[in-house]
Amino acid sequence: MTNPRLQVDPDQLVPQLAHDVTSIPMPDGQVRLRGPRLARPLLLRWLAWLFRLPVVVEVELDDIGSFVIARFDGRTLGRIAEELAAHLQLTRREAEVALADFMRQLMQRRLAELAHMPSARGRSA
Amino acid sequence: MDQPLSNLQENSQEALIAIHGVSCQVPAGWEVVGTYGGWRKGHLLVAAGREPRVSVSWRRHAAAPDLARTLHAAGSRLDRSHVAGTLMRQDELATNLLLGAWTGPQGDFHAAVRHFPAQEVTVVARQLAPGPSEPLRQLISSVQAVAARDGSRWAIYGLALDLPAWWRLEGLQQLAGLVRGVWFRYPQGRLRPDQVLVMRRLACASRLLQGRTLGAWVQGGLVRHERVVGDDEHQGLVHLSTELPSAHLWRRLIGRRDRREIYAWTQPAGDRLLVQEWRGATDPLPCLRDSQRSPRFKP
Numbered sequence: 001m002t003n004p005r006l007q008v009d010p011d012q013l014v015p016q017l018a019h020d021v022t023s024i025p026m027p028d029g030q031v032r033l034r035g036p037r038l039a040r041p042l043l044l045r046w047l048a049w050l051f052r053l054p055v056v057v058e059v060e061l062d063d064i065g066s067f068v069i070a071r072f073d074g075r076t077l078g079r080i081a082e083e084l085a086a087h088l089q090l091t092r093r094e095a096e097v098a099l100a101d102f103m104r105q106l107m108q109r110r111l112a113e114l115a116h117m118p119s120a121r122g123r124s125a
Numbered sequence: 126m127d128q129p130l131s132n133l134q135e136n137s138q139e140a141l142i143a144i145h146g147v148s149c150q151v152p153a154g155w156e157v158v159g160t161y162g163g164w165r166k167g168h169l170l171v172a173a174g175r176e177p178r179v180s181v182s183w184r185r186h187a188a189a190p191d192l193a194r195t196l197h198a199a200g201s202r203l204d205r206s207h208v209a210g211t212l213m214r215q216d217e218l219a220t221n222l223l224l225g226a227w228t229g230p231q232g233d234f235h236a237a238v239r240h241f242p243a244q245e246v247t248v249v250a251r252q253l254a255p256g257p258s259e260p261l262r263q264l265i266s267s268v269q270a271v272a273a274r275d276g277s278r279w280a281i282y283g284l285a286l287d288l289p290a291w292w293r294l295e296g297l298q299q300l301a302g303l304v305r306g307v308w309f310r311y312p313q314g315r316l317r318p319d320q321v322l323v324m325r326r327l328a329c330a331s332r333l334l335q336g337r338t339l340g341a342w343v344q345g346g347l348v349r350h351e352r353v354v355g356d357d358e359h360q361g362l363v364h365l366s367t368e369l370p371s372a373h374l375w376r377r378l379i380g381r382r383d384r385r386e387i388y389a390w391t392q393p394a395g396d397r398l399l400v401q402e403w404r405g406a407t408d409p410l411p412c413l414r415d416s417q418r419s420p421r422f423k424p
Contacts, residue, residue: 088329
């Protein structure tokens with residue numbers, strides 16, 4: 001039905017924060033992610049200074065986002081989806097869709113990345 | 126209809142899917158992953174996890190189809206990636222019910238076609254992955270259809286409701302944590318609808334309410350210039366009757382107001398919040414909460 005090259009197995013993907021992203025716990029239990037300095041040309045850097053634009057990507061997560069980020073410790077996407085489904089009383093499919101959307105937004109901001117599990121890489125090589 | 130929907134045997138190993146006047150039982154764990162088309166013709170895809178299982182299609186027409194030819198056509202396009210094999214066997218399981226088996230390089234595929242003469246509906250079920258014929262036999266045997274002039278049951282993506290005749294699904298949206306269905310009523314098959322029903326099923330009800338009462342949450346969602354003319358709260362069911370300026374320009378100019386009936390309730394089992402919204406002039410729909418409580422329905 002679908003192109004096998006486009007199929008992604010969440011049980012083989014391990015999400016992790018990008019290497020220069022720091023996770024800052026907030027007093028209320030939530031998490032703030034601070035990314036790298038935004039690389040801008042000189043003119044845009046000057047305009048950003050003029051308009052007081054942020055120089056780093058900084059995102060404050062709600063409790064669900066913090067719940068997911070706290071599980072970026074080597075667990076696979078599939079396992080995190082299972083735990084999210086149990087936590088929020090969602091179906092597995094709903095949790096997977098929500099998690100995929102969250103990961104897409106984090107990756108667009110270069111705050112997170114996906115790594116293949118070592119065994120999967122070995123098989124595909 | 127061979128058997129009224131209310132007489133379906135409850136089976137904990139199966140789940141009911143009902144859409145556009147066609148219903149079937151699928152094994153537990155199978156779920157609908159896509160719906161296409163509408164009342165006259167369409168199809169839905171059913172998968173178990175990430176594995177596609179069956180496609181169920183339907184078409185309404187007055188003339189009786191040639192079942193053997195329909196079955197042959199169904200087998201020739203079992204799946205896009207499937208190499209068409211040879212039709213090995215064709216069984217007539219019952220009157221107006223044919224099952225065919227194809228053997229191809231990937232294994233045995235099966236398809237079945239069933240016609241309901243009184244309801245003028247033909248249903249075709251196809252396997253999307255090679256496997257034994259038994260699940261498809263059970264599925265096609267459980268299929269039921271209703272005629273255009275009869276009321277129908279809808280059970281999909283966690284929504285379950287029994288609607289009177291002439292209600293047609295116009296849109297169905299499934300997002301993470303939200304299922305929304307929109308039905309229009311075309312009385313006696315007219316071209317212009319006179320009533321609208323919107324059903325919403327939201328996940329994480331406790332997070333949505335954030336300590337507020339359900340009534341306060343519903344009132345917070347009213348649009349500007351909408352006036353509450355009656356409210357009631359009983360056994361966890363919130364009912365609001367409201368009036369708002371008509372959406373139609375001429376009706377608005379002559380001072381007519383549209384009527385909206387909103388029912389909301391929660392399902393503690395899955396922490397879901399259901400909102401039923403009816404809009405029209407006369408004969409409002411009653412609360413459809415009892416449909417959700419049906420023992421046949423398993424969200």
